[in-house]
Amino acid sequence: MSEKRPARQPHSGHHNLDPHLPRYAARTAGMTASEIRALFAVASRPEVVSLAGGMPNLAALPLESLSSQMAELIAKDGLTALQYGSAHGVPALREQICEVMALEEISAHPDDVVVTVGSQMGLDMVTRLFCDPGDVVIAEGPSYVGALGSFAAYQAEVVHVAMDDQGLVPEGLREALAQCRTHGKRVKFLYTIPNFHNPAGVTLAVERRAEILEICREHDVLVVEDNPYGLLGFDGQTYPALRSMDPDNVVYLGSFSKTFASGLRVGWVLAPHAVREKLVLAAESATLCPPTLNQLVVSRYLATHDWKGQIKTFGENYRERRDAILSALEQHMPPGCSWTHPDGGFYVWVTVPEGVDTKAMLPRAVTARVAYASGTGFYADGFGSRQMRLSYCYPTPERIREGVRRLAAVLESEMDLMRTFGSVNPRAVSGPENPSPDTA
Amino acid sequence: MSEKRPARQPHSGHHNLDPHLPRYAARTAGMTASEIRALFAVASRPEVVSLAGGMPNLAALPLESLSSQMAELIAKDGLTALQYGSAHGVPALREQICEVMALEEISAHPDDVVVTVGSQMGLDMVTRLFCDPGDVVIAEGPSYVGALGSFAAYQAEVVHVAMDDQGLVPEGLREALAQCRTHGKRVKFLYTIPNFHNPAGVTLAVERRAEILEICREHDVLVVEDNPYGLLGFDGQTYPALRSMDPDNVVYLGSFSKTFASGLRVGWVLAPHAVREKLVLAAESATLCPPTLNQLVVSRYLATHDWKGQIKTFGENYRERRDAILSALEQHMPPGCSWTHPDGGFYVWVTVPEGVDTKAMLPRAVTARVAYASGTGFYADGFGSRQMRLSYCYPTPERIREGVRRLAAVLESEMDLMRTFGSVNPRAVSGPENPSPDTA
Numbered sequence: 001m002s003e004k005r006p007a008r009q010p011h012s013g014h015h016n017l018d019p020h021l022p023r024y025a026a027r028t029a030g031m032t033a034s035e036i037r038a039l040f041a042v043a044s045r046p047e048v049v050s051l052a053g054g055m056p057n058l059a060a061l062p063l064e065s066l067s068s069q070m071a072e073l074i075a076k077d078g079l080t081a082l083q084y085g086s087a088h089g090v091p092a093l094r095e096q097i098c099e100v101m102a103l104e105e106i107s108a109h110p111d112d113v114v115v116t117v118g119s120q121m122g123l124d125m126v127t128r129l130f131c132d133p134g135d136v137v138i139a140e141g142p143s144y145v146g147a148l149g150s151f152a153a154y155q156a157e158v159v160h161v162a163m164d165d166q167g168l169v170p171e172g173l174r175e176a177l178a179q180c181r182t183h184g185k186r187v188k189f190l191y192t193i194p195n196f197h198n199p200a201g202v203t204l205a206v207e208r209r210a211e212i213l214e215i216c217r218e219h220d221v222l223v224v225e226d227n228p229y230g231l232l233g234f235d236g237q238t239y240p241a242l243r244s245m246d247p248d249n250v251v252y253l254g255s256f257s258k259t260f261a262s263g264l265r266v267g268w269v270l271a272p273h274a275v276r277e278k279l280v281l282a283a284e285s286a287t288l289c290p291p292t293l294n295q296l297v298v299s300r301y302l303a304t305h306d307w308k309g310q311i312k313t314f315g316e317n318y319r320e321r322r323d324a325i326l327s328a329l330e331q332h333m334p335p336g337c338s339w340t341h342p343d344g345g346f347y348v349w350v351t352v353p354e355g356v357d358t359k360a361m362l363p364r365a366v367t368a369r370v371a372y373a374s375g376t377g378f379y380a381d382g383f384g385s386r387q388m389r390l391s392y393c394y395p396t397p398e399r400i401r402e403g404v405r406r407l408a409a410v411l412e413s414e415m416d417l418m419r420t421f422g423s424v425n426p427r428a429v430s431g432p433e434n435p436s437p438d439t440a
Numbered sequence: 441m442s443e444k445r446p447a448r449q450p451h452s453g454h455h456n457l458d459p460h461l462p463r464y465a466a467r468t469a470g471m472t473a474s475e476i477r478a479l480f481a482v483a484s485r486p487e488v489v490s491l492a493g494g495m496p497n498l499a500a501l502p503l504e505s506l507s508s509q510m511a512e513l514i515a516k517d518g519l520t521a522l523q524y525g526s527a528h529g530v531p532a533l534r535e536q537i538c539e540v541m542a543l544e545e546i547s548a549h550p551d552d553v554v555v556t557v558g559s560q561m562g563l564d565m566v567t568r569l570f571c572d573p574g575d576v577v578i579a580e581g582p583s584y585v586g587a588l589g590s591f592a593a594y595q596a597e598v599v600h601v602a603m604d605d606q607g608l609v610p611e612g613l614r615e616a617l618a619q620c621r622t623h624g625k626r627v628k629f630l631y632t633i634p635n636f637h638n639p640a641g642v643t644l645a646v647e648r649r650a651e652i653l654e655i656c657r658e659h660d661v662l663v664v665e666d667n668p669y670g671l672l673g674f675d676g677q678t679y680p681a682l683r684s685m686d687p688d689n690v691v692y693l694g695s696f697s698k699t700f701a702s703g704l705r706v707g708w709v710l711a712p713h714a715v716r717e718k719l720v721l722a723a724e725s726a727t728l729c730p731p732t733l734n735q736l737v738v739s740r741y742l743a744t745h746d747w748k749g750q751i752k753t754f755g756e757n758y759r760e761r762r763d764a765i766l767s768a769l770e771q772h773m774p775p776g777c778s779w780t781h782p783d784g785g786f787y788v789w790v791t792v793p794e795g796v797d798t799k800a801m802l803p804r805a806v807t808a809r810v811a812y813a814s815g816t817g818f819y820a821d822g823f824g825s826r827q828m829r830l831s832y833c834y835p836t837p838e839r840i841r842e843g844v845r846r847l848a849a850v851l852e853s854e855m856d857l858m859r860t861f862g863s864v865n866p867r868a869v870s871g872p873e874n875p876s877p878d879t880a
Contacts, residue, residue: 018714019688023628023662025572025594031721055524063518071511078503082701084495117557117705120728128593132465149725153568154465188463222463248459261522263732265557274458281471285589286726288560291734292703 026133030152039362043371049403051390052371054198054346056258057321060313062305069300077296085292087284089115089268093299097268100302101254104230105244108270114279115290119228119255119267123191124150125282126224126251126269130188131156136180139191140168142349142378142387144198144226147191151380156188158380165340167204168192170211177219189222189251195239196229196345199378199389203344206239213246228255228267231311233344234319248272256298258346259311264294318346324397325390328404334412339390346393351386352411355418358388361410370406466573470592479802483811489843491830492811494638494786496698497761500753502745509740517736525732527724529555529708533739537708540742541694544670545684548710554719555730559668559695559707564590565722566629566664566691566709571596576620576627580608582789582818582827584638584666587631591820596628598820605780607644608632610651617659629662629691635679636669636785639818639829643784646679653686668695668707671751673784674759688712696738698786699751704734758786764837765830768844774852779830786833791826792851795858798828801850810846 043050073081088094094110101108116122123146131137133155139147141160151158159180161172173190180187192212194204204212216223225242233239243252255267271279283290301307325348329339336353350372352358358374365371373391375384390407392400483490513521528534534550541548556562563586571577573595579587581600591598599620601612613630620627632652634644644652656663665682673679683692695707711719723730741747765788769779776793792798798814805811813831815824830847832840 020662020712020715023570024718025568025570025575027572028569028718028722031718031725033721058519058522061518061522063514066518066522067511067514070514071507074503074507074510078501078506079498080703082498082501082506082703084697084702117727117731121726124726128465129468130463130465132467135465146725146728149721153722153725222460257524262524263520263522265727265729265731272460275460278464278468278471281473281589282468282593285471285586285593286561286564287557287705288586289705291557291705291731293701293734293737294731297733 027153027155030155031149039366039371042366048366048369048371049395049399049406050371051392051395051400051403051407052373053394054391055394056262056346057314057317057394058261060310060317061261062310065305066301069304070297073296073300081293081296083292085289085295087114087287087289088280089113089290090292090295090299093295094268096299096302097254101241101243101252101270104227104238104241106241106252106270107244108247112270112273112276114269114271114276114283115295116267116269116283117287117290118257118262118265119226119253119269120146120150121283121286122253122267122269123147123224123226124153125279125286126189126253127151127154127156128282128286129275129278130222134186136185136187137189137191138173138176138187138221139380140193140197140200142199142375142384143191144193145373145377147226148378148380151191157185159187160379160381160383163197163200163202165202166208167194167197167202168208168212170208170215173212173215177215177221181219187219187221189224190216191224191226192242193226193229194242195227196232196342197347198229198345199347199373200349201340201342201345201347202349203239209240209242209245213242213249217246217249223250224253225250226253228253228258229345231259232315232318234315234322235343236312236315237343243270251275259314260298260301260307264297266290266294266298315344318393321392321395321397321400322348324400325392325404328401332405332408334408334415336415337411346391348390348392350388350390352388353415354386356411356414357385359385361414364414365407365410368406368410370403370410372407467593467595470595471589479806479811482806488806488809488811489835489839489846490811491832491835491840491843491847492813493834494831495834496702496786497754497757497834498701500750500757501701502750505745506741509744510737513736513740521733521736523732525729525735527554527729528720529553529730530732530735530739533735534708536739536742537694541681541683541692541710544667544678544681546681546692546710547684548687552710552713552716554709554711554716554723555735556707556709556723557727557730558697558702558705559666559693559709560586560590561723561726562693562707562709563587563664563666564593565719565726566693567591567594567596568722569715569718570628570662574626576625577629577631578613578616578627578661579631579820580633580637580640582639582815582824583631584633585813585817587666588818588820591631597625599627600819600821600823603637603640603642605642606648607634607637607642608648608652610648610655613652613655617655617661621659627659627661629664630656631664631666632682633666633669634682635667636672636782637787638669638785639787639813640789641780641782641785641787643679649680649682649685653682653689657686657689663690664693665690666693668693668698669785671699672755672758674755674762675783676752676755677783683710691715699754700738700741700747704737706730706734706738755784758784758833761832761835761837761840762788764840765832765844768841772845772848774848774855776855777851786831788830788832790828790830792828793855794826796851796854797825799825801854804854805847805850808846808850810843810850812847
């Protein structure tokens with residue numbers, strides 16, 4: 001046993017050392033992979049029921065008619081569809097977007113709409129315009145993981161405000177703003193998802209909306225309203241957009257990813273006039289222009305297809321899945337768990353008993369062939385270890401029920417261990433009770 | 441005449457005042473509209489010959505076959521094409537991109553390719569990864585206007601290095617780096633367009649390439665190689681990419697905008713492994729993922745179409761237009777003007793006699809029904825007032841000749857005025873003789 005091992009070579013120049021490390025910008029340190037990513041290869045195997053992703057269920061799309069529409073578009077209008085456009089976006093589409101927004105009581109001028117590469121780009125551009133390093137963004141706790149990623153990329157600090165089953169708590173917002181003021185922090189905007197929240201699955205009560213807006217006005221804080229799910233209420237219900245109630249102090253983000261097709265990456269920003277002009281400049285430096293083809297595809301679809309009927313069909317599919325997940329949770333989850341009851345959108349937010357750490361449990365869940373998004377990814381501050389997001393949007397109702405059965409079994413055995421040995425994860429930090437994060 | 445006018449209301453809350461002004465990030469001050477933008481409405485009238493834009497000429501695209509390909513893609517593979525993908529990009533396309541790059545002697549692994557929304561997004565992401573405010577980017581003078589926009593958005597300082605007809609001058613690069621070191625400035629990368637430069641129309645001599653790379657290594661400076669035009673040499677000639685000569689210290693940007701279709705917005709970054717991982721994270725926070733549809737369209741096109749033959753056809757069209765513009769310049773331009781002689785790409789860079797200010801002359805040119813991009817837009821430091829970029833890519837050869845005739849007449853009358861009254865633009869700053877900027 002005295003074989004000589006080769007001495008370890010420090011700085012051997014292998015690829016696991018990054019020679020570019022000293023060159024990165026300070027912001028790059030904040031770019032970290034989402035927790036689910038590491039497990040992605042395993043979690044995407046067909047035998048695993050994934051309740052982790054947020055992929056819309058596109059099975060109901062009329063592919064045949066889309067196929068011939070697309071063919072006609074290229075044959076007739078190909079030289080436009082395949083050519084550069086403006087950073088502002090295709091004018092006809094911007095007009096149609098105003099009609100879409102009218103469903104949520106927004107009255108807007110097409111000039112104030114900027115088309116973006118998904119609403120993620122809108123979010124990134126708004127953050128680019130407003131946030132210097134150290135500036136504060138107020139966000140619900142939990143909040144959309146992609147938003148946290150953008151805020152981190154611009155070195156903004158996120159301060160979370162709690163929600164209850166009526167959405168963002170106005171008193172919590174007031175306190176957070178007062179605290180920031182006390183500590184001399186500069187708050188740039190409130191980032192909020194009022195409808196069918198990702199990941200929390202709750203909706204901001206209509207009675208609270210004016211109050212939230214009023215608080216932001218008082219504190220001279222802009223509101224960024226992110227509304228990808230607003231038209232996906234399971235009873236066809238919609239709510240007045242924050243933008244409709246305070247056009248001058250709200251930047252609104254919209255998307256066709258959930259109401260039509262995510263792979264086209266067509267979203268938009270509706271902004272007060274002066275902000276919109278700057279937004280176009282920012283967008284131009286980011287991508288020159290959004291893809292013309294995709295904008296014309298969406299425009300044609302809105303013009304020729306019963307898009308409202310299609311959204312209704314999507315909603316029915318999601319309602320069926322929501323029903324499946326809620327009844328399965330009711331039936332299988334061990335005592336001590338609680339969850340939200342979404343009436344639209346894609347997500348249920350689950351809180352597990354004290355002592356269980358959803359992040360630590362995730363590899364065991366994936367081994368048991370079920371995946372979810374653990375709660376900490378939806379907080380910028382380490383909370384959420386007792387929470388998880390379950391997405392019911394994509395799998396069939398049957399698979400959803402099977403997934404919840406598996407998840408409940410994993411949770412049971414986790415709790416068994418706890419009862420025997422005390423906390424399985426002694427260093428676990430528990431998050432606030434209700435509700436908490438979502439991830440992609 | 442003693443009527444009382446209403447007193448002017450300061451802060452009247454009208455839309456020309458921006459109530460959000462105190463809220464913007466510091467970087468937003470650097471976002472300004474390009475000079476051509478203000479004239480765009482007029483310059484895009486059909487009677488104006490625009491030598492200003494950089495729109496590729498797509499007339500030779502096989503629209504019918506693209507139309508049926510697109511139809512088949514949606515019919516057969518629509519649920520994938522219309523769904524989210526990864527921020528890294530579609531694997532099959534990344535493999536094909538490696539084949540495209542092999543034409544310029546690049547040997548790369550598909551894992552190290554990241555698909556972006558046009559190479560503009562690649563540029564923006566690379567700047568995001570590397571540049572803190574105040575960091576220096578070295579760029580050719582003139583340089584691509586969209587790159588200057590991205591650098592400004594990240595508050596990077598641009599230091600220009602002169603070119604001659606063999607491209608970037610190594611001695612100039614050495615001096616600029618030494619100067620930056622002397623002044624304690626942190627140089628993050630050299631941004632260079634080695635082939636058929638936008639706007640200068642010159643190509644970096646092959647003999648200089650190793651030297652440029654060596655200088656950057658010596659000074660521990662990364663190289664960002666932007667190569668949208670490399671396959672558009674008019675004699676089918678290609679040059680070894682900088683990336684092929686120093687894989688570990690070059691980040692390479694590629695694009696299908698000029699070799700296939702700009703309106704799809706499909707570009708890519710090839711980066712050293714460690715950088716690529718960070719790039720994917722940055723891209724995810726910027727747009728979640730590039731449009732799946734567009735990636736599959738490009739992938740199918742590369743797999744089923746004679747794309748090399750198509751590039752050859754494009755090149756022939758551009759050569760015909762290059763010939764038209766060079767002979768028209770020769771024939772019509774007044775003495776004292778000089779210009780570059782591109783053997784690929786889209787642009788001629790023209791220097792006019794001392795005393796003429798191309799920016800001040802532009803409105804007069806547009807009135808005379810010809811548009812160009814004035815030189816100052818291609819410099820971060822105010823140079824370029826004696827230069828202009830002429831794009832020959834889009835108009836017909838006949839229109840190009842007519843445009844140059846009009847331009848020459850405007851220039852003649854400008855010089856007549858000068859001879860009569862002295863400089864028309866007494867405060868004009870002249871840029872370096874040769875060559876200078878380009879704009880969109």
